Amino acid sequence: MxxxxxxxxxxxxxxxxxxxxxxxxxxxxxxxxxxxxxxxxxxxxxxxxxxxxxxxxxxxxxxxxxxxxxxxxxxxxxxxxxxxxxxxxxxxxxxxxxxxxxxxxxxxxxxxxxxxxxxxxxxxxxxxxxxxxxxxxxxxxxxxxxxxxxxxxxxxxxxxxxxxxxxxxxxxxxxxxxxxxxxxxxxxxxxxxxxxxxxxxxxxxxxxxxxxxVIGLVLAPLAALAVWRWPNVAPKIMAALVAALYLLVALIVWAVRRFLNYGAIEDHLPKTDSLRMGYWSHAIDWIHIHPVRGWGLDASRMFGPGIILHPHNIPLQIWLELGAVGAVAAAAFWGLVLWRLSRSAPSLAAAATAASATVYLLFGVNFGVWxxxxxxxxxxxxxxxxxxxxxxxxxxxxxxxxxxxxxxx
Incomplete structure (x- = not known):
């Protein structure tokens, strides 16, 4: 007792x-x-x-x-x-x-x-x-x-x-x-x-x-609020959007470069953001050569000076190094993980996890995936x-x- x-x-x-x-x-x-x-x-x-x-x-x-x-x-x-x-x-x-x-x-x-x-x-x-x-x-x-x-x-x-x-x-x-x-x-x-x-x-x-x-501190409460307010639907929408981003990121960058003035956008951004756009442009050119298999793990390190270390965009880095095979795996992974946050009733833990996951995805434009x-x-x-x-x-x-x-x- x-x-x-x-x-x-x-x-x-x-x-x-x-x-x-x-x-x-x-x-x-x-x-x-x-x-x-x-x-x-x-x-x-x-x-x-x-x-x-x-x-x-x-x-x-x-x-x-x-x-x-x-x-x-x-x-x-x-x-x-x-x-x-x-x-x-x-x-x-x-x-x-x-x-x-x-x-x-x-x-x-x-x-x-x-x-x-x-x-x-x-x-x-x-x-x-x-x-x-x-x-x-x-x-x-x-x-x-x-x-x-x-x-x-x-x-x-x-x-x-x-x-x-x-x-x-x-x-x-x-x-x-x-x-x-x-x-x-x-x-x-x-x-x-x-x-x-x-x-x-x-x-x-x-x-x-x-x-x-700073941007993450704004996005995190918004993501948490969405998952709290719509506990069943919001995580599923997030899962679909993130999966689509991983699958279509190269096409999105290509479309911006094809239909908009890519160089003018670069010139009007702060230096760090302008450099990232330059890396992304070089990345989609290399992805076009080996779109299915990719260039291999850590290949991003070999594409300087157009790309320094990695493209500073995790979905693009996966496409560049592991090709469509890796991109599909990454899209499926994020889709499954975020889908599992779906609940029948509001959950503080699910809302907080969705907030941190959203910030993690945002920070992917700063760090290398590996x-x-x-x-x-x-x-x-x-x-x-x-x-x-x-x-x-x-x-x-x-x-x-x-x-x-x-x-x-």
Whole structure:
């Protein structure tokens, strides 16, 4: 018997272990996002490694798992004709992807299996940590990065312009995860913590000229509101639109170039956006040569100076490197993931997940699709979405095994 007289329920050791690992991840995520966003790859890999016994694929997951595995095989095959041949293992994307897929999947499975009380505690820690992250970004915006620059003086001096650029990159992290971080807060604190995150990310993004997070702070509430207002239809419409975008992106760029004054549009945009349009124009020219098979994994690196590293457009990069085969797989993946957010009644977790997913898609015009820290952040969005699910939406097998003793308040 517990102190309250309730019967002691069987404990689930694996669920408790996963919950404790998630608490550790929640403690580390905000400082990593602020000081070292690239570290998310290490964080998610560690969570996945520690929770490998919790990894499982159930009936609901099977279509997505098959798609991801098939895409991994296709990416591996494409390396045989890719003009880019890595000089060492550190730059071998296919090797990284082969480890990331099971490890990040394991991290998401851990979110399902975790003890409910410990999972709730991890969400509360994440919410308060991200609110503190937002307060620090507010201060950085007001002082041009005084805290960040001071911390770097202690262990590695950094130029002022690079420090400010790094703070701008940190706003991408908070700008992505704040809906799900706020969703996991105690209800009475939820709006205030969310406001702190939004104000901090917005102020720092504006101060350090990170345009995408500012736009994301507008799109995220709109996406959340749509999914809350129309819980059944809105996710399905999003799924169809995103799938269509992945399938038609090259045609869209071609049509703009064919029927509008593409050069004039480039000239009237800020330099960074103008450069992206240049990359996109070069990309569709190369896609036209190998539209079905693509040029191979990481081939984007070999098309300079017209394309630097990647096209700064994830759907175009997939078309360029993996061709129509990869584009269809990506479209199907996003369609399935977003479709699964459909509910018969409003769900705060589904609305927050849709908001973060929308921002993730928006930020795809800044990063390369194979960057491990960016894939890790995408996996964290899924992980936080699962953690925010109500108990009746949890993994059925996990519910049967995970009936732990409530933590005494």
């Amino acid at each position: 517990t102190l309250s007289g309730a019967a002691v329920l069987p404990r689930d050791p694996l669920g408790i272990w996963c919950g404790r690992v998630l608490i550790g991840a929640a403690v580390l995520a905000p400082p990593i996002g602020y000081l070292w966003p690239l570290g998310f790859a290490a964080l998610l890999s560690l969570v996945g490694l520690l929770c490998l016994p919790a990894a499982r694929i159930d009936d609901r997951d099977r279509p997505v798992a098959i798609l991801l595995f098939a895409a991994l095989i296709w990416a591996a095959v494409s390396t045989t004709w890719s003009p880019y041949q890595p000089s060492n293992l550190e730059h071998t994307s296919i090797l990284k992807l082969a480890f990331e897929l099971p490890l990040y999947w394991s991290a998401i499975s851990a979110a399902r299996r975790a003890d409910p009380a410990l999972r709730a505690r991890a969400l509360h820690i994440m919410a308060w940590g991200c609110a503190l992250f937002g307060l620090i970004l507010l201060e950085e915006a007001a002082t041009r990065g005084a805290i960040y620059k001071t911390l770097h003086v202690l262990y590695q001096p950094i130029r002022a312009d690079l420090a400010e650029s790094n703070i701008g990159h940190a706003t991408f992290v908070l700008g992505l995860i704040w809906p799900l971080a706020a969703c996991g807060a105690p209800p009475r604190w939820r709006p205030w913590l969310a406001l702190t995150m939004v104000l901090g990310a917005g102020a720092a993004a504006h101060a350090f000229e990170a345009d995408a997070p 960057q491990e820290w960016w894939l890790a952040l995408g996996s964290m969005v899924v992980m936080l979405g699962v953690m925010n699910m109500p108990a009746d939406e949890a993994d059925p097998s996990a519910r049967q095994a995970s009936t732990s003793t409530p933590i005494l308040e």
